Amino acid sequence: MRGNIPIRFAVAGTAYQTSDVAGLLISDGVTPGHAALIDFSDRTVTSSPAQMTTVTATVWNQLGVPAADGAVIFQVAPGSVGMEAQFDWAYNYTSGAYGGKGLDLAYFDYGGSFGPSFQSSAGQGSGYGADNMLGDVELLDHTGIDSCDSTTWPANFPGYYLLNATGLTQQIQPVPNKGDSAVQVRAFIGSTSPSSRLRLNVTLCGANPASFFGWSASSLRGGQWVPGIDNAEFEIDSGMVVQRAPIFALGSESVSTVGQLFASSARTQTVTGTFYNRNGPAANAKVFLTRGAGTAARNVRGAAGGTITTDVNGTVSQSVTVPLLSLSQAHSFGFQAADPRYAYGGRNQLFVGADHMNLGYFAGAYGIPIGPEYYVNQFLYVSLAKIPMEFVRPYVFLPNPPQAYATVHVDKMLVPEQGSANATVTVTDSSGAPVANATVWSGPVQTLTDPNGNATIPFTASLGSIENLAVAQTPAGFVVRAWYGIVASRPVLSYGALTVNPGRVGDKSTISLSVTNTLTVAGPATVTLLIDGAAVASKDITIGAGASQTVTFDQVFTTAGDHTVAVGTQSATATIAAPPVQGFVEAYGLSIGLLVAGLAVGAVVGIILARRGKPPAAQATMAEEEMKPGEGDEL
Known part of the structure; x- marks a missing residue:
């Protein structure tokens, strides 16, 4: 069996636990390979004053001797309150030149702080080098390339950046927090061989859901997102502990006017704040003074105005001019800690506005004299963890010519x-x-x-x-x-009296009325007919401004009697007659006629039959004698 075996050393049950992983190599002495170990010059450092420590990766080859081709990429990822330590780094924001120290990508959530160093773009294409990548990601347009806009890509740009790792050692400094911090430094071990060069593969415009912009594929390592790392043979890590930093707070604040307010006639006032730490006045403490609430807060000294420093009494004074408004309202102000000696004043704990330059920067801070630094802190909990130092003052509008x-x-x-x-x-x-x-x-x-x-x-x-x-x-x-x-508005109608021409049940009845548009706007309107309270028909009309027109409904009633007919505000009664009994008079006359005709026919038939069947004379005489006088006349 050959290859690397990680061995972790840890002490359980400690308050701020760290651990160490050694990367062992089982080798036949012939097959190329590496073993590595991380070490610190000091594993416990203070954040105030900031104590630097040096982290070194020692890399051996398969023969057990220091590897001439050994390479390492260090990473410190954000902790529970943002960055807890960071590698020293140098970048000239004015010229866009990389200073060959570290790589600070914490403020874009690109995995944190990296070291020891990376190769610049000299002698390489536009897709190589830390300076080319930083010129793109820092939004300073030193290269003219926007990796999110392919129209800006030169012919030799692949859409991402390759940063070759250089060096094996780098200084690391603590970031001031108000609690002790355990920091694990990760190390990706590889080679400087051109065929398998250890490097960062940085995709600034991607779809990584855990990043602000995103990295290339296969960047999830140890449960954490990091830039894509090419040709890493194995990974180890080691820990250090950072001692908590002190805090300072705002003791009092004031505005120079009587009444502690701004006014339209006195928009420029001096704002004064006094700060204290546990030992008394906080002398020489750096703060930002902002105006505006929440994400609308902006540095009162302007986009590049920087910080204000307290005097020996812990006091700062700053002239502030509020805009001229014609409405009285409240103005929110706030002091933001920006001193690396105190908690949450570190480089990656400051923040700026949406355009990345509105709140301010330090020039020459943290031992970097080559230019200002801009800060974006994506960790909301860092801002929430800061000691609130906010106050509100009224602005009063006082009409005063010229107005x-x-x-x-x-x-x-x-x-x-x-x-x-x-x-x-x-x-x-x-x-x-x-x-x-x-x-x-x-x-x-x-x-x-x-x-x-x-x-x-x-x-x-x-x-x-x-x-x-x-x-x-x-x-x-x-x-x-x-x-x-x-x-x-649409037209509003007034309704004239209803005219009802009733028919019998089953026949057409006509209901009509005149409607008038009471407004001076033309347009569509709907007229609805109600019978006994229920809508039975409607007509859509278009009527001119102030115009009148007649609307007619044809309605067939199915029941006789009185019905209430209504349109709009008007109503009337429609009396509907029942239909006649079909053929009653004609049938009665026909029956009488048939009866009379039947009797007449019967009489004629009887006479004829009587004559044909006449009896003998004697019988006739007897019959005639029995007849009463006048009876024959009735026939």
């Missing part, structure tokens, strides 16, 4: 559904004189006032009551607001 005012006139107050109108914003000063070239915003429209102080804003109203805000800023910096409204 600005805004009025809005809308050319129509009522429009049809999806109708359009024009709002004219007029901006004047306190004397009533028009203000030209004032910037006016309303919805998606931005325009300037003309020499008469007017700006026209076209807009569309959907349906119902619409209220919009217009904001104007004068060239002098005054900001004013004005509201304007409009109503968008």
Whole structure:
């Protein structure tokens, strides 16, 4: 059996447990291979003052002697409160030159801090070298290449960067936290041989769900995401402990005005804060002063204004100018710890605004005199863990000439559904004189006032009551607001009296009325017919502004009697007659006629039969004698 075997040494049950892994090599003495061990110049360091320690990887070859081709990539990954230690590194932000020390990628969540060092791009293509990669990821555009935009790629750029590992030793410094930290340094062991060079394979534009941008494939190592590491033979790690850093806090703050406020007539004031640590005033402590709440916080000294340092009494003073607003409101301020001697003041514990440059930077900090550093901290819990040093002061708007005012006139107050109108914003000063070239915003429209102080804003109203805000800023910096409204409506109908022409059951009945549009907007409307409270029919009409028209319904009733007919606000009674009994008179007359005809026919037949069957004379005489006088006449 040949190959590397990791052996871990650990002490269980300690408060801040670390461990060590030695990478053993079982070799036949012929087959190339490496063994390695990590060591520190000091395994327990203080974060205040920052105590540097040197981490070294010793690499042996298959013969048991130091390997001339040994290579290592160190990594310190973020801990429970962000970075707990970091490798010293050097990068010139002005020229884009890599200083040959470390690689700080913690602020983009690219796996943390790396060392010892990496080869620059000299003599290599655009897809190689730490300086080319940093020029892309740092958003400083030193190379003109954006790996997320293929249109910027030169012919020899593959879409990612290859960073060859160099060196076996590097200094590492603690990051100040308010608790003791156990730090494990990982080491990926490989070779400097050109055919199997140990290197970082950095994909800045990827789909890794655990990273801000993402790495190349196969970057999950030991349950943690790291940059893609090519040609690593094996991995080992070793631990160190960082002692907690002290904290300092804001004891008091004030604004120079009487009343502790800002005003439209006194927008520039001096903000003063006094800070303390456990021993008293915190002298020479560095802080940022920000204005704005939450993610809207910005350095009051500007994008590159840097920090403020306390005096021997722990006090800082800074002139602050708030913007001119025409509405009284509260302003949020905050002091942010930015001193590496105190907890959460380390390089990767500072943060900036969304454009990566709004909160500030240190120039020449951490022994790097070659240029400023910009910071982005993606770990929300670092900001949450900081000692809150926030305060709020009021801003009062006090009308004081020269002042600005805004009025809005809308050319129509009522429009049809999806109708359009024009709002004219007029901006004047306190004397009533028009203000030209004032910037006016309303919805998606931005325009300037003309020499008469007017700006026209076209807009569309959907349906119902619409209220919009217009904001104007004068060239002098005054900001004013004005509201304007409009109503968008369909026609509203009034209803005339109903005319009902009733028919019998089963026949057509006609209901008609006149409707009038009471508004000055044309459009569609619906007229509904109700019979006995139930809607039975409707008609969609288009009616002009203020116009009238007749609407007619044809209705067939199925039952006789009185029915309530209603349209809109009008109602009437429709009396529906029952249908006649089918052929009753004709059938009765026919029956009488048939009866009379039947009797007549019977009499005629009887006479004929009587004559044909006449009896003998004697019998006739007897019969005749028996007949009563007058009986024969009845026949």
